[in-house]
Amino acid sequence: MDAFQFEIARVIAAKAKRQQRVTYQQVGEAVGWGHPTGRGLGPHLEVILHHLKDRGLPPLTTIVVKKGHRHPAEDAMAYIRSALGDIDIEAAQQEVLAFDWSTVPEFGPTRDHLPEDRGxxxxxxxxxxxxxxxxxxxxxxxxxxxxxxxxxxxxxxxxxxxxxxxxxxxxxxxxxxxxxxxxxxxxxxxxxxxxxxxxxxxxxxxxxxxxxxxxxxxxxxxxxxxxxxxxxxxxxxxxxxxxxxxxxxxxxxxxxxxxxxxxxxxxxxxxxxxxxxxxxxxxxxxxxNPSRAVKPASSPYWVGETDGPKHLYILKLSGNICVYLGRSTKELEEKAIIKVGFSKSPLARRDQIQSAYPKGTFTWEVFKPSPQPDTPPYANAEIAIVGEDAMKKRLVDEKAQPLGGEFFLADDWLIHNVWTAGRVAAEKAQAAAESSITKEQPGQVVSAAE
Incomplete structure (x- = not known):
């Protein structure tokens, strides 16, 4: 095991000591992984699991689960079984939670990774x-x-x-x-x-x-x-x-x-x-936890979020935009003010933007996706950026009027066209990324956690 893998193990052991399972996202965020939801952590977890087996210690990594789940996903179970055989996963997790991890000094929980138990x-x-x-x-x-x-x-x-x-x-x-x-x-x-x-x-x-x-x-x-x-x-x-x-x-x-x-x-x-x-x-x-640095973007309307699965979104301003822009009804017929972007939570992004506006008759609504899927469809920000750039490009190419930042005045027909362009571009980028991962690590279980 290298230093990074010991850091991962310490985060998981600290959770086990508190009788808690841990999500891939929590592990990723705690160690500053490029994809905090755990994409790509599988090989590291596999090394840790074999190290534990060789030392006769409980299988610590079995308590790492997807958000909202009690047991590891089937793809994660594949490498767990390859190391431990056809185990009873519930019994293995209980063994991990019952073990005193403070007796393994190099796995001792550190205050740097988990917040103090404040009640x-x-x-x-x-x-x-x-x-x-x-x-x-x-x-x-x-x-x-x-x-x-x-x-x-x-x-x-x-x-x-x-x-x-x-x-x-x-x-x-x-x-x-x-x-x-x-x-x-x-x-x-x-x-x-x-x-x-x-x-x-x-x-x-x-x-x-x-x-x-x-x-x-x-x-x-x-x-x-x-x-x-x-x-x-x-x-x-x-x-x-x-x-x-x-x-x-x-x-x-x-x-x-x-x-x-x-x-x-x-x-x-x-x-x-x-x-x-x-x-x-x-x-x-x-x-x-102590804040990690978040690289700021050039857009004045940007706020940070950790990497991981993303939605593309289009927000639409509800209200009389003729009054808002001071223009005639005829000039703005079948047009709307929109904002394009990506986020873990389009609804939260809507609320954050709305909070910067005085209370009144103008409100932002999530126009797309509608309905919103339960889980974000794109694996990370890098893929979502491809989709966002495609939406902006289509808006510019079709002569939508920029209103600053990621805000545009666009025809109703174009807004639907823009949404399709963004989704197609992001889906192509995601397929390419998945293909690249497969080629780089043939036969390896890479995304035991997503």
Whole structure:
């Protein structure tokens, strides 16, 4: 094993010590791999597995799984069986989780790769808008004191939206995460004037949740990862009634914390926060680790995200674009303002761009893909860039009007044409990349993790 493979093993062993499986994406992000979702890590995992076997140690790499899965995928099982035979994978994983990895010094978990276990809780809100509501609130001082005694500064609180209040598309789903200090005070101190006035003018909310604790950071979960609270946190939600969760908050188990850490998020402002936020789309676990440098792009509308599977997208501005551009209806007939690009989450990118606009009648919507597939179709940013460049080229060739950055004024017919051009180019680039990998490593299981 080389130094890089030992680094991978340390990341996996640290998870095993916490009785948690680890996703390929988490491993990739932790070690700074070119494809954080794990594309190409298979050969390294295979070397680690043989090293473990030779030393008589449990098969550590068997707890590396695809996101949302309990066991390795069949392609990964191929090289596991080649090393260990036809094993019982569940039994092998339990052996890994039960083993004391601190007895193997070179595999000892390091604080550099995984965030400090700061504790995590669950509570409910009527929505999620930390830019105006920078705290968690309690009805009574004794409830707040109970939370303070049971938590530590910097603890994480997962937020789900109540099932009978809040935006319809958010109800019952876990949509955000707050980092909570131990700075206690009156709720008015941690809520914007606009939000405070709206709360106090509502008969349902007036005078409630006044015993507050300040939030210091916040992350919005990408909409593609919004899950019903009972699905994401079956223990915390299933073992407590909704009123108790909303009133007091309840702690999450280690396994549920692991599920929370695996969600894709991006940081958003908190009311009263002084520092800048990092809008990179990444797992919560990666967001809590020391930041890796992200190379900036030349576009003024770009925000970073870790590499890995991508969607192409076209956003369309909804509203009276004649008023927006100050032109006649006839001049803009059958035209639209669009933005083209790529992202792990078109819905999150839409929300990030919308947040830079004043509230009003003009809103961005995801025009393509429609419907959006459950998983991103392109393996990495390099492939998606080919598709994005093809969309821009088609727009320029057909004389669409550039509006700055990746924004264009285009005819309706052209927008559909542009989408087809981008998809075709990206699919060709992906096929070429897959062919290249096969030629470079014949007979090798390369993408045991994608």
């Amino acid at each position: 995590s809780w669950l509570t409910s809100f009527w929505g999620f808008d930390p830019g105006g509501w920078g705290c968690i609130g309690f009805a009574d001082e004794w409830r707040r004191n109970a939370y303070l005694r049971g938590s530590q500064p910097g603890g994480l609180v997962a937020i789900y939206v109540t099932k009978n209040k809040g935006p319809l598309n958010m109800r019952g789903k876990v949509v955000g995460v707050l980092e909570i200090s131990h700075e206690a005070g009156h709720a008015k101190n941690f809520i914007s004037g606009e939000h405070w006035a709206a709360k106090e003018s509502s008969p349902e909310r007036k005078g409630k949740w006044l015993y507050a604790i300040k939030a210091t950071r916040a992350w919005r979960i990408v909409p593609e990862d919004w899950k019903p609270v009972e699905e994401l946190f079956p223990e915390a939600y299933g073992n407590n009634n909704a009123e108790l969760i909303g009133a007091n908050g309840v702690p999450l188990s280690q396994q549920e914390t692991a599920a929370l850490y695996s969600l894709d998020v991006y940081e958003v402002p908190v009311y009263g926060q002084a520092g800048q936020v990092d809008p990179t789309i990444q797992t919560l676990e990666s967001a809590l």
